[in-house]
Amino acid sequence: MIRKSLQLALIIFILVIGVVAVALFFYPERVESEIASINPDIKGIYVVDIDGNVSITRDNSSTLHITVYARGLLTLLSNIKVSFYTSNDILYVYVRAPINFFQSVNICLELPTNYFKNVTVNVINGEIYLYNISSRLIYLESDNGLIKLSSTNVSEGYIFTSNGVINLENSGANFLNAVVRNGEIILNFTKNYPNSTYLIMVSNGNIKVYTNVPMNIFPTVDNGEIYLNGERVSSIPGSGTNSSKPVIHALVGNGEIQIYYTNS
Incomplete structure (x- = not known):
């Protein structure tokens, strides 16, 4: 009886220590x-x-x-x-x-x-967030994390991550190079950014573009597929040299390029 009581007390003690440790670990x-x-x-x-x-x-x-x-x-x-x-x-x-x-x-x-x-x-x-920032030059690098730009404008930008995600949300750039190894690049546009050029590359992962504005998109896939609004395609109709539309050069190795025109 005493032995069972000691075992119960030990279990309760371990549980209390565990709860305290978890609270200390996650409480900011x-x-x-x-x-x-x-x-x-x-x-x-x-x-x-x-x-x-x-x-x-x-x-x-x-x-x-x-x-x-x-x-x-x-x-x-x-x-x-x-x-x-x-x-x-x-x-x-x-x-x-x-x-x-x-x-x-x-x-x-x-x-x-x-x-x-x-x-x-x-x-x-870790993660990098830029919000409502304009810069002539940006250089962002993260290992094992997320890089997100929102309402950001740059003249020239270079973004790199391994085992992570790059997310560009309504961000314009005269030239922006985004590279991911083992991960994903997500672009989301609800505004037009004319004269913007994006060179985005993913190795072992996917590129996803969500837009309700016209864009010049030139996808290239090595060992993968290209999809437009869920349908498999080889190129994106309407993409050309119109400088009034942003230009996206998307390259993927071992993955997919998925493009969604949200106003269609």
């Missing part, structure tokens, strides 16, 4: 820091984050906000290494967690301006 802590000493007239951004997400967006305030979200077992914000400085009007931000207990350390930059000469973000095991 947050710190928000308003940095008034940094020149708000920032011309460029360079961010490095290990095991976390990076978000850059326009804010209506007149100062820069850096918000750090830490999520993980025994997470202590005081132990997180967040360093930032400006040099030649470029904001440099580095985020690293000092121990391996962290699930992720995420950073959100809210800036008083939305135009930059360049935006560079490198993330390992």
Whole structure:
């Protein structure tokens, strides 16, 4: 009888410890820091984050906000290494967690301006978000994660990810090169971006385009199929040299290209 009681007590103790550990692991802590000493007239951004997400967006305030979200077992914000400085009007931000207990350390930059000469973000095991940002040049790279651009305009852009997804939503570009190895590229357009050119390439994965505006789409597939509104095709009708329509060069190896005209 005593032995069974001890076993029951041990089971209850293990369950309680498990619940506490799960709560500590998934409960996010947050710190928000308003940095008034940094020149708000920032011309460029360079961010490095290990095991976390990076978000850059326009804010209506007149100062820069850096918000750090830490999520993980025994997470202590005081132990997180967040360093930032400006040099030649470029904001440099580095985020690293000092121990391996962290699930992720995420950073959100809210800036008083939305135009930059360049935006560079490198993330390992995480995600990159750009929203309402314009830049002459962007370079985004992520391993094992998602890269998403929404309401973003760039003159020249280069986006790379392995084992992940690139999602472009109503984002224009004079030239944008997006490359995915083992994953997917998704484009979603509800607005027309004339004179925009997209070179998108996927190895071992799919490309999906959703649009309700006319586009020049030139698909190429090696070991796969091309679909237009669910029907197999070899090319996209209506695609030509009309410069008033965006141009998409889509290349897939070992996968599919799926195009959907949502107004048809």
